[in-house]
Amino acid sequence: MFLIFYKAKEGLLREMSFQGALYSDLPVLASDLPYFPPEEDDEEFEDGIHLVVCVHGLDGNSADLRLVKTFIELGLPGSRLDFLMSERNQSDTFADFDTMTDRLLDEIVQHIQLYNLTIGKISFIGHSLGNIIIRSVLTRPRFRCYLPKLHTFLSLSGPTWERSTTTARLWLMQKLKKSGSLLQLTFRDHVDPRQTFLYLLSQKPGLQFFKNVVLVASPQDRYVPFHSARIEMCKTALKDRTTGPVYTEMINNLLLPLVEAKKCQLIRQNVFHALPNTANTLIGRAAHIAVLDSELFLEKFFLVAGLDYFK
Incomplete structure (x- = not known):
């Protein structure tokens, strides 16, 4: 049976002229623990629990990252993990970022106080717009006491900014929703781009306090451009004499402290999804959502690499 598998794999690689590595080639996985370990008695953890805050994106809800939570729990059984599936912004993700930052920060503080948690580590997992809200929370004075406890920031298709990509979609949503967050996301909240919310946010410390900053991006995603999710330059920005220098400064502001x-x-993970030929695939939405609902991707990502960031 194994011989048939290896012959089929070698034939596929030759046919594709593929030069990379496959999951099945890796000798060591991120976790060798069984999914369903034997029951163990609860023990006291003197160093506290590991709080993982999951933040959905634009027009999302607290259930968006449920599979992410499930695969981490399955991959790290017995770990002292506590998940906060943020829901405070789900009724209005079109508010301005300052408002949504206050809501998320209140939710985190109240969760810790309500359950009387002793915090050993804090990690954040964000999808799309949620990553900007997370970065904004890190800059608030009320969160300052938790900065030494920051462990992993996992950004799933999180934007640095949006300027010209998916302009029609953003323009339509802006007209229909009168969204403060979309104004800020597209650099239209101030006439001076260096006074916009995103530029000012890039100047504030935050990401460098994490032990792991993991940026997951897909070139198939047209909702959040590949370069934006990876926090890197693009050819369009280099040619733009007006906004190009601003974008360069933002990238330096974010990356140099890291x-x-x-x-x-800093870890960048590039994802290529096997997607059907549909309208959602064509407009890039399918890849943007696949990081949340593709069981194949999530299981392989966490088993091969992702679980290491939450140990």
Whole structure:
């Protein structure tokens, strides 16, 4: 049976002229623990629990990251993990970022106080717009006491900014919703781009306090451009003499502190999904959502690499 599998795999690689590595080639996985371990007695963890805050994106809800939570729990059984599936913004994700930041911060503080949690680590997992709200929370004075406890920031298709990509969609949503967040996301909240919310946010410390900053991006995603999710330059920005320098400054503002932080590692993960030929695939929505609802991707991602970031 194994011989048939290896012959089929080698034949596929030759046919595709594929030069990369496959999951099945890796000798060591991120976790060797069984999905369903034997029951164990609860023990006291002197160093506290690991709080994982999951934040949905635009027009999303608290259930969006349920599969992400499930695969982490399955992959790390017995770990002292506590998940906060954020829901405070789900009724209005079109508010301005300051308002949504206050809501998420209140939710985190209230969750810790309500359950009398002793925090050992705090990690954040965000999808799309939710990653900007997370970054904004890190800058608030009320959160300052938790900065030394930051562990992993996992960004699933999180934008640095949006300027010209999916213009028609953003324009239509802006007209229908009168959205403060979309104005800020597209740099239209101030005439001076260096006074916009996103530019000012890029100047504030935050990401460098994490031990792991993981940026997951897909070139198939046209809702959040590949370069935006990876926090890197693009050819369009280089050619734009007006906004190009601003975007360059934002990238430097975000990346230089990460590079200089000795205890922080930056990881970029590129994802290529097997997607059907549908309208959602054509407009890039399918890839944008696949990081949340593709069981194949999530299981492989966490089993091969992702679980390491939550240990």
